Amino acid sequence: MNLQKGRPATGEGRMEKxxxxxxxxxxVGVEYWRVDHAPAYTMEACGEVDKVLxxxxxKNLFLCNRQKTDFYLLLIPDGKVFxxxxxxxxxxxxxxxxxxxxxxxxxxxxxxxxxxxxGLMNDKDNAVKLLVDEDVLxxxxxxxHPCVNTSSLKLRTQDVFGPVLAAMHHDMTVVKLVGE
Numbered sequence: 001m002n003l004q005k006g007r008p009a010t011g012e013g014r015m016e017k018x019x020x021x022x023x024x025x026x027x028v029g030v031e032y033w034r035v036d037h038a039p040a041y042t043m044e045a046c047g048e049v050d051k052v053l054x055x056x057x058x059k060n061l062f063l064c065n066r067q068k069t070d071f072y073l074l075l076i077p078d079g080k081v082f083x084x085x086x087x088x089x090x091x092x093x094x095x096x097x098x099x100x101x102x103x104x105x106x107x108x109x110x111x112x113x114x115x116x117x118x119g120l121m122n123d124k125d126n127a128v129k130l131l132v133d134e135d136v137l138x139x140x141x142x143x144x145h146p147c148v149n150t151s152s153l154k155l156r157t158q159d160v161f162g163p164v165l166a167a168m169h170h171d172m173t174v175v176k177l178v179g180e
Contacts, residue, residue: 001035001052003154008034014148017109021118021146021153028167030159036151041113046152047078053154055143058136060115062104062128063087066095071107075117076133080177090175091131114149117160121168122147130165130172137161137174 007022008014025032035053040046050057057078064071070093076082084096101112107127108119120130136142142157155164161172 001037001049003052003054004034004036006032006034008036017122017147018151020121024118024121024167025153025155025164028159028163030155030164033154034146034151035154038150039113040145040149040152049152050143053141053143053152055141055154056139058142058144060117060144062099062108062115063096064099064103065093066097068099068103071099071103071128072096072131073108073115073117073120073128074131074133074175075136076177077135080133080135083177086177087131087175091129091173108147110145110147111149114145114147116145116147117142118144118153118164118168119147120165120170123168123170126170128170130170131175132161132172133177134174 011019037049040049047057059076059078061074063074088094088096104110107123109122110119139157141154142160143152143154146153
């Protein structure tokens, strides 16, 4: 795994949704670094990638309410444990659970293992609300997938939650989770 600056030299062998991610980042004008790797399905595999990126691992959880009328993307540091009650209270929603792979693909055009804040670029109707644990915002850099789990990106946190989020026409809600 080698850390490289910017998008791949060619789009050959890349999925369209990955290329759209690079197009967005280039259009916004933010600096980013990329590492290509074998599919990262486990937190251990992601940990190895994060070492190369020089970022702290961040969990990206796709959630919904019981009625499946509200969908959320929650970003929390790897060291924190997601506790439904703790988050539900802060956002005024009851009975949160993990969203289905079908809903994830329908709203974000991503599949399990590739969940990323960058998937919000595919949510044109703003059906998914972004929730970010305050500790994620404290890090200088954020590591995330470009909508596929065979590459990972390193971006400045302030760029992701500033110009990139604005270009995706999404807002965020900052939450404080203490679960350990």
